[in-house]
Amino acid sequence: MTEQMQSAEQSMPARWRLVLALALILLSLGSAAFIPLVLVLPLANELKATLSGLLVFGIPQAMMLLAVVLVGKAGFAYLKGLVFARFRRFAPPQRVGRTRYSIGLVMFVLPLLLAFVTPYAADLLPGYQSHPRVYGVTGDVLLVAGFFVLGGDFWDKVRALFVHDATVRFAPR
Numbered sequence: 601m602t603e604q605m606q607s608a609e610q611s612m613p614a615r616w617r618l619v620l621a622l623a624l625i626l627l628s629l630g631s632a633a634f635i636p637l638v639l640v641l642p643l644a645n646e647l648k649a650t651l652s653g654l655l656v657f658g659i660p661q662a663m664m665l666l667a668v669v670l671v672g673k674a675g676f677a678y679l680k681g682l683v684f685a686r687f688r689r690f691a692p693p694q695r696v697g698r699t700r701y702s703i704g705l706v707m708f709v710l711p712l713l714l715a716f717v718t719p720y721a722a723d724l725l726p727g728y729q730s731h732p733r734v735y736g737v738t739g740d741v742l743l744v745a746g747f748f749v750l751g752g753d754f755w756d757k758v759r760a761l762f763v764h765d766a767t768v769r770f771a772p773r
Contacts, residue, residue, distance in 0.1 A: 621676070625663070628661075631660045632656050632660075693752060695752070696750065696753070700749060700750075714735070714739055
């Protein structure tokens, strides 16, 4: 065993700390789900509002901080590695083919065009007047799905829009 592996094993927190920290993290992520429970409790409206606010801003952050303190830097890195390893298979591939890229561009641009045109031509869209939310949700889903269809290179292109010093380099044909 190498020195690094031995020091990593020695610095890892106990299993019960890891389990408790993971439970705290999951509870903090889902704390907003307890707001409906608070609203049906027989409490004063001011207290309900305060508790609801704390379940969104305050309690989750405190639980996350407590989880990090409980497991330390090495334990938190280990937990983060476990979680991201589970979701890595859902990540878009770095490079995609021309057909997939074209389909992704249509999925990405169509909702943007629809959102731009809708205020001016809503009466031309079938069913929009009676079900505008369906159009909105469908457009949002298409836009987000388009990002995943377009692949990791597209994410880098979008990120480069917000980097002042980013430059474009085209591959030679």
